[in-house]
Amino acid sequence: MNPVGPSVVILGTGAYAPERILTNEELSRLVDTNDEWIVSRSGIRERHIAAPDEATSDLAAKAGLAALADAHLTPADIDLLIIATCTPDAPLPSTATLAQHKLGLGACACLDLAAACSGFLYSLEVADAMLRSGRYRRALVIGAEKLTSLTDYQDRSTCILFGDGAGAVVLGVDPRPGIGIIGTKLYADGSSSDLIKVTSGGSRSPSTAETVARREHFIQMRGKEVFKLAVTAMQDAAVELLEKNGVAPDQVKLLISHQANQRIIDAIAQRMKLPSERVFMNLERYGNTSAASIPIALDEARRAGRIVAGDYVLLVAFGAGLTWASALIRWV
Numbered sequence: 001m002n003p004v005g006p007s008v009v010i011l012g013t014g015a016y017a018p019e020r021i022l023t024n025e026e027l028s029r030l031v032d033t034n035d036e037w038i039v040s041r042s043g044i045r046e047r048h049i050a051a052p053d054e055a056t057s058d059l060a061a062k063a064g065l066a067a068l069a070d071a072h073l074t075p076a077d078i079d080l081l082i083i084a085t086c087t088p089d090a091p092l093p094s095t096a097t098l099a100q101h102k103l104g105l106g107a108c109a110c111l112d113l114a115a116a117c118s119g120f121l122y123s124l125e126v127a128d129a130m131l132r133s134g135r136y137r138r139a140l141v142i143g144a145e146k147l148t149s150l151t152d153y154q155d156r157s158t159c160i161l162f163g164d165g166a167g168a169v170v171l172g173v174d175p176r177p178g179i180g181i182i183g184t185k186l187y188a189d190g191s192s193s194d195l196i197k198v199t200s201g202g203s204r205s206p207s208t209a210e211t212v213a214r215r216e217h218f219i220q221m222r223g224k225e226v227f228k229l230a231v232t233a234m235q236d237a238a239v240e241l242l243e244k245n246g247v248a249p250d251q252v253k254l255l256i257s258h259q260a261n262q263r264i265i266d267a268i269a270q271r272m273k274l275p276s277e278r279v280f281m282n283l284e285r286y287g288n289t290s291a292a293s294i295p296i297a298l299d300e301a302r303r304a305g306r307i308v309a310g311d312y313v314l315l316v317a318f319g320a321g322l323t324w325a326s327a328l329i330r331w332v
């Protein structure tokens with residue numbers, strides 16, 4: 001915990017999910033699967049999917065505007081924009097600069113951050129440090145993904161999982177100590193990078209007709225192995241952060257985990273002895289939206305009244321890289 005302040009606090013939250021909903025029933029007409037299997041193995045019932053002419057920066061801008069409105073701030077108040085995404089509009093320019101324009105921000109610092117499903121928590125730590133440095137006043141941090149652009153609708157083991165969306169927070173500095181972002185911890189292990197990957201379309205294997213024909217521009221995942229590692233890593237990251245900050249698990253009002261699989265979240269909650277009312281879940285309606293999942297969940301939980309001033313909120317994420325992370329927030 002930062003004992004003397006100032007603190008970096010969340011001033012507003014916002015989210016956006018595309019209109020079109022893809023149900024398990026529709027997926028069962030595309031691949032050999034069924035609603036019962038998808039719900040029992042993942043907890044997912046439906047997911048939002050972006051329109052063909054909607055890109056990640058469009059989703060990000062809508063979530064960002066909602067967060068600004070919630071914070072009662074205007075674009076002129078923001079001097080740092082970070083967008084966590086693994087589905088940028090294009091390799092160049094950054095999605096942050098494209099969203100900056102759509103948001104009507106001034107000539108502020110704009111950057112994309114790539115840490116897959118942990119990207120929002122990585123961005124939170126980066127923004128926290130930049131604001132604490134005194135060189136920035138207010139940051140807009142957005143997790144935004146059009147994951148369906150990387151989804152192989154011929155692969156039943158992955159296409160059932162992913163959805164599109166964006167979530168955003170506005171961060172500002174508060175002179176009071178010990179509130180807002182209490183602590184964050186980031187981890188990575190590149191030796192397991194093979195477990196979740198997109199093989200082609202980058203500098204290692206640029207796009208060719210052959211790579212496209214081999215469907216190498218889609219996400220490939222070794223789900224069972226990822227599952228086991230995700231449970232242990234997120235639980236360890238959560239416990240380590242709580243211990244470091246002298247907060248007991250039963251003081252946590254709400255655990256918001258990356259929304260990848262209901263069984264993963266249930267396992268973490270069980271190991272931490274958290275009752276279900278202290279665990280947030282909305283993956284049944286969104287699927288896995290990678291870097292967008294935690295800020296979408298945070299926005300929903302807050303608007304539903306499940307987080308109020310003074311509450312400890314624990315965030316945990318895990319994804320490709322491998323990357324994983326935790327963050328502890330004292331809500332204001």
Ligand code: COA
Pocket residue numbers: 032033034037038041042117156157158160196222223224225226227230260261264288318319320
């Ligand atoms: N419908 C029906 N059967 C399916 C299926 C589908 N959509 N997808 C896979 N199967 C089959 C498999 O082919 C396999 O059949 P087999 O035993 O005959 O080989 C069987 O179901 C079990 O597959 P498996 O992959 O072992 O299932 P699982 O219980 O591990 O569940 C996931 C699969 C993807 C839901 C799960 O592994 C998961 O959520 N992993 C973690 C994802 C994650 O956390 N990602 C975080 C970062 S993005």
